[in-house]
Structures are given as C-alpha cells and as structure tokens.
Amino acid sequence: MSIVDKVIDRRLLLKGFLVAGPTLAVAARLDLQPAGATIPGVGTPMYEEHSDFMDEYIQLSEPFLYDLLVEIKPDNRVYFEIPRMEVGQGIMTTIATMMADNLDVPLESMDVALSKADPKFQDSQWTGASNSTRMLWDPVRVVAAKVRAHLTAAAAQQWLLPAATLRTQNGYVIAPDGRKLSYGALTAAAATVVPTDAPRLKKPDEFKLIGQGRTRANTKDIVTGKATYCMDLTEVPGAKPTIPAVWATHGATVKSVDNAAEVMAIPGVIAITPYPGYPEQNIPGGVAITAETFGIAKKAKNALKVTWSAGPMDNLSDKQIDDLLAGIQDKCVAPDLGEGVIDANFRWPYVSHAPMETNTAVAHATADKVEVWSGPQIPITAVRNIAKVLGYAENQVVIHIGPRGGAFGRWLFHDAVFQSAQISKLAGMPVKFMLMREEDIKSGRTRPVSLHHLRATIKGGQVATFEHRMACPEMDLRHGLGDIVSHQVVTYNNNGAGLWFFECAGSGNVPYNFGVKAVTLQQHVLAVPNGAWRVVYSGQVCSANEILVDELARLLGKDEYQFRREYLMEDKQRRVLDMVAHEGQWGRPLPAGVAQGLGFHQEYHSLCAYLMEVDTRGAEPRMTRCTIAVDPGFAINPTGITSNMYSAAHDGFATVFKAGLHIDNGATRESNWNDYKWTRMYDSAPEMSCHIVPNTQAQPGGIGEVGIPAAAAAAANAWARATGKKARNFPINEYGA
Amino acid sequence: MPTINFTVDGKPVSVNADNNEELLWVLRDRLGVNSVKYGCGVGLDGVCTAIVNGQAVRTCITPVGSVAGGHVTTVAGLSDGEHLHPVQQAWVDNDVAQCGYCQAGQIMSAVALLNKNPHPNDDDIDKAMAGNLCRCGTYFRIRTAIKQVAAGKYAPGGEAKPTANTVYYAK
Numbered sequence: 059m060s061i062v063d064k065v066i067d068r069r070l071l072l073k074g075f076l077v078a079g080p081t082l083a084v085a086a087r088l089d090l091q092p093a094g095a096t097i098p099g100v101g102t103p104m105y106e107e108h109s110d111f112m113d114e115y116i117q118l119s120e121p122f123l124y125d126l127l128v129e130i131k132p133d134n135r136v137y138f139e140i141p142r143m144e145v146g147q148g149i150m151t152t153i154a155t156m157m158a159d160n161l162d163v164p165l166e167s168m169d170v171a172l173s174k175a176d177p178k179f180q181d182s183q184w185t186g187a188s189n190s191t192r193m194l195w196d197p198v199r200v201v202a203a204k205v206r207a208h209l210t211a212a213a214a215q216q217w218l219l220p221a222a223t224l225r226t227q228n229g230y231v232i233a234p235d236g237r238k239l240s241y242g243a244l245t246a247a248a249a250t251v252v253p254t255d256a257p258r259l260k261k262p263d264e265f266k267l268i269g270q271g272r273t274r275a276n277t278k279d280i281v282t283g284k285a286t287y288c289m290d291l292t293e294v295p296g297a298k299p300t301i302p303a304v305w306a307t308h309g310a311t312v313k314s315v316d317n318a319a320e321v322m323a324i325p326g327v328i329a330i331t332p333y334p335g336y337p338e339q340n341i342p343g344g345v346a347i348t349a350e351t352f353g354i355a356k357k358a359k360n361a362l363k364v365t366w367s368a369g370p371m372d373n374l375s376d377k378q379i380d381d382l383l384a385g386i387q388d389k390c391v392a393p394d395l396g397e398g399v400i401d402a403n404f405r406w407p408y409v410s411h412a413p414m415e416t417n418t419a420v421a422h423a424t425a426d427k428v429e430v431w432s433g434p435q436i437p438i439t440a441v442r443n444i445a446k447v448l449g450y451a452e453n454q455v456v457i458h459i460g461p462r463g464g465a466f467g468r469w470l471f472h473d474a475v476f477q478s479a480q481i482s483k484l485a486g487m488p489v490k491f492m493l494m495r496e497e498d499i500k501s502g503r504t505r506p507v508s509l510h511h512l513r514a515t516i517k518g519g520q521v522a523t524f525e526h527r528m529a530c531p532e533m534d535l536r537h538g539l540g541d542i543v544s545h546q547v548v549t550y551n552n553n554g555a556g557l558w559f560f561e562c563a564g565s566g567n568v569p570y571n572f573g574v575k576a577v578t579l580q581q582h583v584l585a586v587p588n589g590a591w592r593v594v595y596s597g598q599v600c601s602a603n604e605i606l607v608d609e610l611a612r613l614l615g616k617d618e619y620q621f622r623r624e625y626l627m628e629d630k631q632r633r634v635l636d637m638v639a640h641e642g643q644w645g646r647p648l649p650a651g652v653a654q655g656l657g658f659h660q661e662y663h664s665l666c667a668y669l670m671e672v673d674t675r676g677a678e679p680r681m682t683r684c685t686i687a688v689d690p691g692f693a694i695n696p697t698g699i700t701s702n703m704y705s706a707a708h709d710g711f712a713t714v715f716k717a718g719l720h721i722d723n724g725a726t727r728e729s730n731w732n733d734y735k736w737t738r739m740y741d742s743a744p745e746m747s748c749h750i751v752p753n754t755q756a757q758p759g760g761i762g763e764v765g766i767p768a769a770a771a772a773a774a775n776a777w778a779r780a781t782g783k784k785a786r787n788f789p790i791n792e793y794g795a
Numbered sequence: 796m797p798t799i800n801f802t803v804d805g806k807p808v809s810v811n812a813d814n815n816e817e818l819l820w821v822l823r824d825r826l827g828v829n830s831v832k833y834g835c836g837v838g839l840d841g842v843c844t845a846i847v848n849g850q851a852v853r854t855c856i857t858p859v860g861s862v863a864g865g866h867v868t869t870v871a872g873l874s875d876g877e878h879l880h881p882v883q884q885a886w887v888d889n890d891v892a893q894c895g896y897c898q899a900g901q902i903m904s905a906v907a908l909l910n911k912n913p914h915p916n917d918d919d920i921d922k923a924m925a926g927n928l929c930r931c932g933t934y935f936r937i938r939t940a941i942k943q944v945a946a947g948k949y950a951p952g953g954e955a956k957p958t959a960n961t962v963y964y965a966k
Binding site for chain 2: 148150166168169172272273275277278283285286290350352356415416459466494704730738744
C-alpha cells in the first residue's frame with residue numbers, strides 16, 4: 059500500500075499552503091485531520107510480493123516529501139525544486155515530467171532546480187538506493203492535484219461557475235463554454251482561495267507525458283557546452299583553484315609540510331593549507347594548494363614535500379587483506395548429498411566509483427556562515443558534520459545542490475563538501491576545490507574488496523541447497539539514510555547497519571527454488587575509505603550467484619536459459635527472461651570463441667535480464683551484442699530507462715573484465731585511467747537493445763542500479779561459455795579466470 | 796610571461812601565460828572558457844578534447860604556446876546560436892548524454908573523425924573514440940549518432956526540441 063492510499067485510509071488532508079509574494083507557491087504538508095475531505099482516485103496498491111528495505115524506508119520518509127516547492131509564476135512558468143541530486147540517472151527529467159503531467163502544464167513551461175540542503179525534508183532528502191522516482195511518485199501527484207484544485211477554485215470564483223464543471227489543460231483552466239484562464243493569471247487568487255472541492259488525482263489513463271520517451275532536459279546545454287558543473291560556477295568570484303595533496307598511505311596524517319616557502323615562491327601559488335579532514339567519518343585530511351590556475355596548483359603539488367605519519371594499515375597488502383577476510387568468512391556447511399556439489403570461491407577487488415567529474419566543491423566560509431556549492435547525495439549529514447566540526451550552528455551552513463558529472467554512490471559521503479568548507483575556513487578565503495584524478499582514485503572511497511564462498515548441492519536431480527558466504531571490509535554506511543538520527547545510529551553500529559542493509563536490500567535474495575538457501579556476510583574494519591557503489595553488496599553477491607546458476611545448469615546437463623525458467627519462482631521473473639531470450643536469439647549459432655551469457659536480477663521492485671555476447675578471440679574480451687529485458691513496474695520515461703540499462707551493461711562489463719584496485723602496504727597502487735581501466739568504445743557492443751515490459755504495477759520501480767548484477771553475470775557467463783573456463787577472480791583481464 | 800594570441804570559437808583572445816601552461820587551464824582559469832572540462836590531466840580520458848587547427852587535441856597536455864596564432868574550437872563553437880551542428884543534433888536526438896560531463900570531448904572527437912572520414916565503419920569509430928572515456932556508458936548511442944551523421948540524417952542548423960528548463964542550482 060502506498061502512502062497515498064494511507065492518506066485515504068486515515069483521512070489525512072493536505073494543507074499548509076504558503077503564499078510567497080503575489081503567486082501560488084506550494085509547500086504542502088501532510089497533517090492529521092479528524093475527518094473531512096479526502097483525496098480520491100488513487101492508483102492500485104503497491105506491488106507487495108516482495109518487501110525490501112526501501113519499502114520500509116519510503117513509508118517512513120515519504121511524508122516529508124510532500125513539502126515540495128512548486129511555484130506558478132504570473133508568466134505561466136512553473137518553478138519546481140526537486141529535493142534530490144542529478145548525476146546522469148535522469149531524475150530531473152523524469153520528475154519534472156511527472157510534475158508537468160500531473161499539473162497539466164507543458165513540460166517546456168517548467169523551470170526545474172535541485173533543492174538546497176533543507177532540514178524540513180527530515181530523512182527524505184537523499185539520492186540513493188534507486189529511491190528518487192519511487193519516493194517522489196505519490197508526493198508529486200498529490201501536490202500537483204492540490205495546485206490544480208486551487209487554480210480551478212480561483213477560476214470558479216472569477217467565472218461564478220462550479221469548480222466541478224472546469225477542467226485543466228496545458229497550463230490553462232477551461233470553462234465548459236471554452237473560456238480559458240492561464241495558471242499565471244490565476245496564481246495570485248489561487249494563493250488565497252480555499253477550494254471546496256477535493257483535489258482529484260490524475261489516473262494513469264489520463265497521463266499525456268508520463269510513459270512517453272523523451273530526451274533529458276539539459277541535453278541541449280550539454281551538447282553546446284553550457285551545462286554548468288560545480289567547477290563552472292561563478293557565484294563566488296574570489297574562489298581560487300585549490301587541490302589537495304593526499305596521504306601516502308590510507309589513514310596517514312600530515313606531520314609536516316617541509317618546503318612551504320619554496321612552493322609559495324612558485325608564481326601563481328596563493329596558499330598552502332594543511333587540513334585535518336574528519337577522520338571519525340573517514341574523510342581524509344591533506345595539504346591544500348591554492349593557486350591562480352589548477353595547472354599551477356598541480357605543479358605546486360608535485361613540488362610539495364609533505365611528511366606523513368604512518369598509516370594504520372601500512373603492513374597490509376592484498377594478500378594480507380584476503381587472509382584477514384578469509385579468517386572471518388562463514389563456512390559453507392551443507393554436506394555432499396552424493397549427487398553432485400559445486401564449491402566456488404569468488405574474489406571481487408576494490409573498485410573506485412571514479413565518476414568523470416572528480417570530487418569538487420566551491421566553498422566560502424566566514425565567521426558566521428559557510429556556503430558550499432556541490433552535490434552530496436545526502437546533504438543533511440554534510441550540514442551536521444560541517445556545523446559540528448567547524449563550529450557553526452546548523453542554520454549557518456548552506457549547501458547548494460547542483461547536478462554532478464556522475465556519482466555511482468561516490469557522493470553518498472560528502473567528503474569534498476566538508477573538506478572545501480574546512481580548507482576555506484582555515485585559509486580564510488573562498489576556494490574552488492577539486493581532487494585531481496590521481497587523488498580521487500588514491501584517497502577516494504571504493505567498493506570494498508570481497509571474498510565469496512558458494513556451495514550448492516544436488517539431491518534427487520534438483521538443487522537442494524544453495525549457500526553464499528561473503529566477507530568484506532566493513533562497508534562504511536555512516537552517511538546514514540538522509541537524516542541525523544540514522545547517521546548517528548549507523549555511526550554507533552556501522553557493522554550492524556551493513557548486515558541489516560545486506561539482509562533487507564536485495565543482496566540476500568536468491569530468486570530461485572534452490573531448496574535450503576543461506577546468504578551471509580561478515581565484515582572487518584579496514585582503513586581504506588569505502589562506500590556503497592552502485593547496487594551496493596548485490597554487485598558482488600548476486601553476480602556471483604548468477605555465475606553459479608550457469609554452472610549448476612551445466613552440472614545438471616541443462617540449458618542455462620531453460621534451467622533458469624525451471625527454477626525461477628514467479629511468472630513475472632520468467633517474463634523478462636523469456637523476453638531477453640527471444641529478443642536476443644538465445645542459442646543462435648556463433649563462431650568458436652564467441653558465446654552468449656545470461657544474467658537475471660531483481661531489486662527495488664524492478665526486474666531485468668541481460669543476454670550479452672562476448673567475443674574472446676581478440677587480445678581482450680569484447681562485448682559484441684547486448685540485449686536487455688526490463689520490467690520497471692511503471693515506465694515514466696522509457697528513453698531514460700534504456701539509458702540506465704545500457705549504462706549498467708558497461709559497468710558490469712568493466713567490473714568483470716577490466717577494473718580493479720590493488721593495495722600495496724596500505725596504499726592504493728592505481729592512480730589514473732592507465733592502470734584503473736574501464737569500459738571504452740572498443741569494448742562496447744555495436745548492437746544493443748532494451749525491451750521494456752508493459753506496465754505491471756501502478757508505481758515505478760527503481761532503475762538506476764538493478765541492471766548491474768545481471769549485466770556483470772551475463773558478461774562473465776558469456777566469457778565462461780566461450781572459453782570453457784570458470785570466472786572466479788576479477789577482473790578477468792588481469793587474472794585470466 | 797609572454798602574451799599569447801589565438802582564437803577560441805572564432806573570437807580572438809590574448810592571454811598572459813607561460814608557453815608551457817596547459818591549454819585546458821588557460822582556457823578555463825585565465826579565459827573563463829568552461830566548455831572544456833577536466834577529467835584526468837594526462838590525456839587518458841579525452842574529457843578536455845578540443846579541435847586545434849583541425850586536429851582533435853587533449854587540451855590538458857597541450858602547451859598553450861603551441862596554439863599561438865592558431866584556432867581553438869570547443870563544443871561551444873560548433874553551434875551557431877540556436878542552430879546546432881549536425882553532430883550536436885544527432886547527440887540530442889539520440890539522447891546520448893547522461894551526466895554529460897564527458898560529452899563535450901566525445902562530440903569534438905566525433906567531429907574530428909567525421910571531418911577526416913565522413914563514412915566511418917565500426918572499426919574506425921572504435922579507434923577514433925578509443926581515447927574518450929564515459930563512465931555512464933553512453934557508447935552505443937555515441938556510435939549510433941556518429942553513424943546517423945555519416946548517413947546524412949542531419950543537416951546543419953537544426954534546433955533542439957523544447958523541454959523543461961534546467962536551473963542548475965535552486966535560487
């Protein structure tokens with residue numbers, strides 16, 4: 059049941075309009091009312107067969123999202139702030155489309171912005187866990203309905219007609235006789251009118267924009283070079299280019315800067331500022347160099363001599379870390395039942411999120427205020443940490459949120475937001491702060507390395523047991539879930555939070571009838587900063603499961619597609635599998651060394667299957683064709699869904715074949731794209747297609763992450779079928795298997 | 796510091812900089828030209844690609860002295876007001892971009908490719924675009940867009956369809 063259905067159930071009523079100047083500006087709140095008007099006509103109940111972590115979270119947080127800012131301007135433009143971050147997943151376009159359709163205004167009349175960090179959103183202002191479209195679906199519909207009710211009531215008053223006889227279309231209220239008044243002309247009256255009729259939610263069959271594929275809102279800005287990323291901002295004219303020198307080994311701190319005078323003498327160097335970071339939250343300190351240009355700052359950084367303390371893991375390299383993890387890993391316990399058993403040990407390495415735009419932030423700290431322009435996924439935690447550590451009241455910390463050049467989970471933590479504020483305060487000047495690629499990879503957060511022991515046994519010709527024992531460095535979830543309380547709770551028990559998330563998110567879910575199933579996680583604290591990476595634990599766990607599924611099929615002498623059909627538990631799962639097998643021509647003849655591979659995954663109330671073809675005949679494996687089937691629940695922008703699914707194909711391919719970091723005596727070995735390798739054009743398939751199942755529920759599922767495990771598995775399975783080898787140790791291009 | 800003269804997107808500029816300063820940072824930090832972006836600083840991801848005297852170059856490893864008297868074109872210089880270059884139009888129509896951060900460089904590499912080879916095959920595209928990394932994985936749409944331009948689908952002077960206006964930061 060969605061929150062809107064609960065609204066009806068509990069006879070809640072929306073109220074609390076604010077009047078900003080002469081226009082209707084909505085900031086609706088849900089308030090408990092004893093009885094009275096209700097909001098009719100809401101869609102069917104939420105798909106409930108599987109409850110995941112986000113369901114509970116949405117129930118808790120969504121009420122705060124009704125406080126959306128929508129303002130109808132006199133010129134009939136609509137200003138709408140989205141309390142989220144845009145990182146390329148396309149939510150500004152998707153959510154603007156939802157609002158425009160439900161408001162009955164043209165999409166092109168919308169001016170869409172991202173909200174500043176705002177405590178009024180409580181625990182609901184965070185971009186992650188594929189929650190944005192899911193969580194905003196009901197609030198946008200309700201707030202839009204409320205706005206339409208006010209505009210209609212204002213027109214009714216003017217025309218002396220019953221509101222029920224009026225309709226709204228294209229930014230106008232229209233009378234039965236065809237008279238029209240623009241929303242803009244009504245906005246002043248609408249701000250004060252009290253509608254007598256209850257707001258009416260639009261029904262899915264009334265949607266005009268939702269469900270149509272469309273290009274992203276800022277695509278023209280992007281292709282003409284006008285799109286504004288953090289380092290393009292000119293809001294703080296005195297903010298000078300600033301970059302950090304970072305620790306020699308993870309967790310090390312600055313002992314001394316040894317040649318500051320020499321470096322300050324380089325023409326164009328403005329300041330050298332050691333800063334402590336916030337070690338309690340694993341936000342690294344370092345030495346900031348401020349200069350007239352980033353080029354000069356880089357030269358200065360290369361000339362700078364810093365003495366670093368020893369780090370807490372200087373005696374640890376990959377081998378010792380693996381031994382530590384193997385030591386805490388749960389053991390598989392199922393006995394061999396005499397008809398076959400598969401034991402498999404998988405290892406996924408550390409991988410950097412490495413968004414194309416590195417960590418960046420513009421900050422200006424003064425005695426009584428600090429302002430930062432950046433894009434943390436969870437801004438409230440950033441406000442708290444900056445206030446607490448730098449000595450401000452929370453209302454003296456202003457964080458402006460803008461779109462970013464990628465995130466992939468990297469911005470769940472607000473490292474650069476905090477660091478830039480700290481440096482600005484210490485240096486006494488505004489800064490334009492950026493990590494260069496080397497520092498972004500060497501000191502940045504990562505998806506942690508992980509070991510996986512899987513065992514499956516056969517009895518009676520069937521899979522009887524399926525075990526998965528994962529061990530990894532403790533996932534740092536201290537960013538919390540958008541609010542201060544969970545931030546504090548997770549800080550108190552981070553390991554427990556990880557185990558809880560692991561269980562409640564999709565990672566612990568094995569969607570097959572495999573008899574007795576067990577998926578467990580053990581974690582060990584290590585000083586390499588980490589953080590959730592697109593699809594969190596499932597990226598490793600569910601990819602490994604799907605590789606084992608292929609091997610189980612072969613052990614039982616079955617076709618990998620038919621085996622999945624047989625063991626999947628629900629028709630809707632088989633629907634995406636059948637679709638991908640049909641569209642991708644499963645079983646079509648291919649030359650030796652080229653093969654197809656399948657992968658299936660479901661999470662965030664979306665389901666998908668990938669059929670990837672990989673050619674292993676060249677120097678490195680190449681994706682030659684990729685077919686995707688996805689059930690997104692309810693499709694708002696099929697074009698955007700397709701982009702996200704293609705994106706996951708390339709990420710999955712990279713983690714299987716190309717990408718991996720190494721730890722040498724406490725330091726990350728890799729530093730740039732020469733040694734941290736990612737999918738490139740020559741790896742990418744010349745043939746791709748994405749097939750979307752017609753709507754299967756009344757609400758959208760999450761779509762930004764669900765593709766990763768299926769795509770990675772499809773890539774590994776295709777490679778295994780092409781080569782006859784077993785995929786175990788990633789990336790395959792490094793380890794061979 | 797010497798004064799170095801060249802043109803950026805058709806406009807003459809004059810800048811005081813060391814000859815060996817990277818073109819990327821001269822453009823961004825001394826001239827305020829933000830239509831080139833930083834990605835890696837060592838010529839490995841192509842984010843900073845611009846066209847200098849007809850050749851696609853990585854501005855992050857190009858000394859500004861080497862472009863003295865020359866012509867630098869960034870993605871902002873491809874369009875003529877509202878009228879888009881065919882490659883830009885193909886990018887819009889195929890909804891190529893996701894986060895968009897690498898796309899200025901991708902577009903400039905594609906333009907340079909098509910200028911030299913108006914009918915590239917998949918192999919040609921693989922080679923010409925090998926140096927341009929995209930973390931969102933937009934490669935298939937880039938490939939499609941290049942092929943469509945090669946097939947003559949777009950005349951110069953197209954305009955993007957109206958859509959919602961993006962205000963980058965809330966007021």
